[in-house]
Amino acid sequence: MISTPLLRAMRKASLAATTALMIGAAVAPSFVTPALAQGPESVANLAEGLLGAVVNISTSQTVKGSGGGEDENAVPMPQLPEGSPFQDFFDEFFKKNREGQDNGGSQKVQSLGSGFVVDAEKGIVVTNNHVIADADEIEVNFSDGSKLKAELVGTDTKTDIAVLKVDPKAKKLTAVKFGDSDKMRIGDWVMAIGNPFGLGGTVTVGIISARNRDINSGPYDDFIQTDAAINRGNSGGPLFNMEGQVIGINTAIISPSGGSIGIGFSIPAEIAVGVVNQLAEFGETRRGWLGVRIQPVTDDIAESLGMATAKGALIAGIIKGGPVDKGQILPGDVVIKFDGRDVVEMRDLPRVVAESPVGKAVDVVIVRKGVEQTVKVTLGRLEDGEKLAEGEAAKPEEDADKGAEVAAASVLGMTIGELNADTRAKFGIAAEVSGAVVTAVAKDSAAAERGIVAGEVITEIAQESVSTPKEVMDRIAALKEQGRKNALLMLASKTGELRFVTIRMD
CATH class of the missing domain: 2.30.42.10 (PDZ domain)
Known part of the structure; x- marks a missing residue:
């Protein structure tokens, strides 16, 4: 028989436990983690449907002269632990990769990279420019073991993109589509497929670690950073979202050893699509051009110009004969908006201008002597502008009138x-x-x-x-x-x- 004091204590304990459960039930939802918090359950089905569109790019180049250094694009021999079971495999692979030196001192250098098919009917393949740069021969290797010779359609050194073409009648091709990289958020899952160290189709998974990265590799840097394993040989391969769309082209890594340390960079599809389409259609890029020289707006410059905050791109000079040489934009103006898009930093302006069609009339919002105003500008072509700028820089210097006194x-x-x-x-x-x-x-x-x-x-x-x-x-x-x-x-x-x-x- 339970005593009354003990019964009362048990009732209090029961009530406290019930209250605790109710509180826990009320609070618990705020701590519930998403179903994919530990990563996708499997990407096997996704990878299976995409592997056929991802290719290995093999190039060869004849380098004259004895004792010359290795091609910087050539795949390096990985550093393996002593007694590694993979030692024989890598020894054989890299021996074949470096064969070809003749008695005359010429050496046939091979390099490996990745790519992907974007148009099965036309045989269009996308990769990095540095993968095929200076190549004498380019071969595309598919996941089923078949191989096709490729011709170079066009390259763009500014974004490190190259477009190749294979014969679509020689093989039934599988293509992938570009997705919307702007919709990708930091923390979204992504999958990379490529050819690391010449091993063939390799699938790695990670997340988007950061966006809008500027690594000083070109004028339009706006990289997606990912921790999906990317190594030498992955260059030119696709970075997929979980819907199987290409949202980036893997192009660079930061690594003291040459291997992945979880810091890889991909060209976002937002930039890549326009470049790929122009290279495929024209064999070259046709970017918009404003005809200005720019520099950053620092806090000191903003204060000097009467601006509340440091933003935009400061016009440091106007190229003679360019689109704004008639006074629409002047040195000292600050561009804060271009064709409806905000220019927050100096590097934003070259990218949005380059993405605009040649000949398009756009509204440019500037700050001139502290006053915000809008001017209308018709864009020229960057490739023509570069030639004009080179000619301007090469003009000979002339003597001025003599005889003035120095004060x-x-x-x-x-x-x-x-x-x-x-x-x-x-x-x-x-x-x-x-x-x-x-x-x-x-x-x-x-x-x-x-x-x-x-x-x-x-x-x-x-x-x-x-x-x-x-x-x-x-x-x-x-x-x-x-x-x-x-x-x-x-x-x-x-x-x-x-x-x-x-x-x-x-």
Whole structure:
């Protein structure tokens, strides 16, 4: 028989337990993890349907000269533990890979990469440019063991993309489609298929680790970062979403050893699709071109321009004969929006311009002397613009009129002189450059900190032209009276290339 005190204690314990269960039931849903928190249950079905479209790219190149170094694209011998059961396999593979040196000193160098079929009817295959660069022969190897010779349709070094073509009548091909890389989020599952170390179709799975990565490999860097294992030989292979769509082209890794450490980079489909379509249709790219030189908007520059925040791309120069050479956009303008797309950082502008069709009329939102305004611009073609820019840079320098007297002034750690025949000759300044020349820079001065050197020419201060030492002095004095902390200077090099710097005036 249970005593009354004990019964009461049991009832209290039961009530406490019931309350705890109710609280737990109420709280539990907030801690429930998604069904795929530990990864997809299996990607076997997905991989099975995609392996046929992913190919191995084998290239060969004859390198003349004895004792030459190995091709940087050639697959390196992996470092294996002593006594590894794979040692014999790799020894045999890499022995074959490096055969071909003749008695005359020429060597046939082979390299391996990956690719994928995007058009089965036309036989279009996509890979990286660096996989097939300088190749004498290109061969596409399929997962069923068949092989086809490939011809090079076109390449783009700026995005490291190449398009190949095989004979679609020689084999029934399987193709994959590009997906929307913009919809991919950090943490989404992805799958890579490629040819690491020449091993053939290899499937790895991981997640998107980061987006919009700039690794300084080209002007349009906007990589997807993934921890899916990517090694040498995976270059040019596809990165799939869990729907089997290509959302990236695997192209680079960061690794001290040459093997995967979980930091791989893929060209997003958003960038790749336009390049692939243009290469397939024209054999070359046809990018939009604005005809400007740009630099970042720093906090100091933003303050000097009266901008609340540092954003956009600062126009440092206009290319003569370019789309905006008639004054639509001027040096010192800041582009904050292009064709409806925000320009947050300097690197955003080249990419959105390049993705725009040649000849398209677009609205460009700029900040000019603190005032936001919209200008209409018709885009040129980048490939034509590059030739124009090269010709402009190659123009010979001419002598200016002689006989002017040199007047000097000292300001912000700089000695400023008149730009005349004597100073042009002394510093080798081109005839088309105008302004006030910097003849000396004091050590440890504000100007020296900003990298200003003797021979550069001050053309504008706070977006107003200057041509004499006195005008430089007057502009600096006026800015100080306005309470400005920094002076924005537009400087020209001896050849006329422009850049902006800010100098502290306190």
